[in-house]
Structure formats: C-alpha cells, structure tokens
Amino acid sequence: EIDAIGAAAAANPAVDVAICPPFTLIAPAAGRGVAIGSQDCHAAAKGAHTGCVSATLLIEAGATYAIVGHSERRQDQHETDAEVRAKAEAAITGGLIAIVCVGETEAERDAGNAVSVVEGQLTGSVPPAGTAATLVVAYEPVWAIGTGRTPSVADVADMHAAIRAKLVALLGAEGPGVRILYGGSMNPKNAAELLAVPDVDGGLVGGASLTAAQFVPIIEAGAALG
Numbered sequence: 460e461i462d463a464i465g466a467a468a469a470a471n472p473a474v475d476v477a478i479c480p481p482f483t484l485i486a487p488a489a490g491r492g493v494a495i496g497s498q499d500c501h502a503a504a505k506g507a508h509t510g511c512v513s514a515t516l517l518i519e520a521g522a523t524y525a526i527v528g529h530s531e532r533r534q535d536q537h538e539t540d541a542e543v544r545a546k547a548e549a550a551i552t553g554g555l556i557a558i559v560c561v562g563e564t565e566a567e568r569d570a571g572n573a574v575s576v577v578e579g580q581l582t583g584s585v586p587p588a589g590t591a592a593t594l595v596v597a598y599e600p601v602w603a604i605g606t607g608r609t610p611s612v613a614d615v616a617d618m619h620a621a622i623r624a625k626l627v628a629l630l631g632a633e634g635p636g637v638r639i640l641y642g643g644s645m646n647p648k649n650a651a652e653l654l655a656v657p658d659v660d661g662g663l664v665g666g667a668s669l670t671a672a673q674f675v676p677i678i679e680a681g682a683a684l685g
C-alpha cells in the first residue's frame with residue numbers, strides 16, 4: 460500500500476502527503492516516497508524514560524512529522540494540554556513538524572461548548588514558538604473519529620475560522636500560515652467537500668488512509684483544489 464501511496468504523492472507534488480504509523484513501522488515505511496510521522500513524541504530530548512521515544516530517535520528512524528495530543532492519547536493516557544504542549548515543543552526543537560490535535564467530545568458539542576473547548580485546548584497546547592513551517596493543527600471532533608459521522612460543512616467552517624483566529628492571537632504573524640487539518644471520518648466521498656472549506660488546509664485521515672484505494676482519491680481531491 461505504501462508504495463502506491465508514494466506514487467500518488469509523487470504524482471501530486473502540490474499536496475504534502477505523510478503516513479503516521481505505529482513506532483515499529485516508521486523505519487520500514489521511511490524512504491518509500493512518502494513522508495513519515497509518528498503518533499506521539501516524548502517531551503524529553505533524552506534521559507531515562509523507559510518505553511518512550513524522543514524526537515531524536517524518531518528522526519533517526521526516518522520521521523519528519525509527529526502527531527501529539529491525539530484525542531485517544533488525551534483520553535487513554537490522560538494527557539493534559541500542558542503535556543501536549545511540552546511534546547510539541549520537544550518535537551519542534553528536535554527538528555520535527557508537530558501536528559497538534561484538538562477537538563471536542565459529543566457532550567461538549569451538545570452543550571454548545573465546542574468552540575470554547577477547542578480554543579482552550581489551543582491556548583494550552585500550542586507551543587508559543589510554533590511557526591507556519593514547524594506547526595500543524597488538526598481539528599478532530601472526538602465523536603467523528605471512526606464513526607462515519609462528520610460535522611456539517613458549516614460547523615467545520617465555523618470551527619476552522621475560530622481556530623485560525625486563535626492561532627493568530629497566539630502566534631501573531633505565523634498564525635495565518637499554520638496549516639489546519641480536519642480529521643474524523645474523512646473518506647473519498649466527503650473529502651472534496653471538506654477540503655474546500657475555508658481554512659481547511661488538509662486532512663488527518665484514519666481508516667481511509669489504510670488502503671491506497673481509499674487514500675489516493677483523497678490525495679487527488681486535495682490536488683484538484685490546488
């Protein structure tokens with residue numbers, strides 16, 4: 460699958476394509492035509508942290524990106540905004556591009572708090588030294604991950620506009636250039652519509668990234684939008 464995705468990346472050079480596999484698959488996936496990222500990055504550059512993987516080790520294995528603060532880690536590992544920020548800072552300082560994930564739960568959206576929850580996560584987890592070149596933000600409503608459900612285009616537009624405004628408030632001149640990805644049940648059918656939303660600069664694709672048959676049409680949808 461990865462070689463077919465690498466071929467699609469080469470055929471669509473305007474789209475930055477990356478695969479973020481589990482740690483053990485980073486090295487075998489590297490060097491095959493598609494950028495590689497990790498699904499986490501430890502906050503310490505070195506030291507005695509058994510079982511954790513630093514930015515330096517990730518780069519040695521072939522990674523250029525690191526996802527930090529995915530909702531599954533915020534839930535399963537109880538990662539706080541401060542821990543996510545420390546991980547993002549370590550990733551960037553180590554030479555990786557940090558993909559910081561944010562997103563509300565269904566209960567938070569139902570209560571009308573989606574935007575304020577995400578703004579709070581951004582305030583707490585975006586590294587102040589982040590730049591357009593070193594930081595990516597991924598908006599992933601928790602209730603849309605792996606469920607086949609997505610927010611309406613209007614809700615995605617509202618949220619991404621709010622994220623952009625918050626990034627400008629936090630990062631000043633770097634804010635407008637930070638890429639904001641949408642994630643949560645993106646697939647070949649809905650990708651063009653979601654990627655066309657203002658301030659949606661790409662996707663963080665889970666299930667549909669696992670096969671070239673599903674992932675390549677999403678890459679091509681992004682390329683068609685320029």
Ligand SMILES: O=C(CO)COP(=O)(O)O
Binds near residue numbers: 642643644645666
């Ligand atoms: O969280 C996600 C990727 O980590 C999104 O997953 P799905 O695209 O399968 O909903």
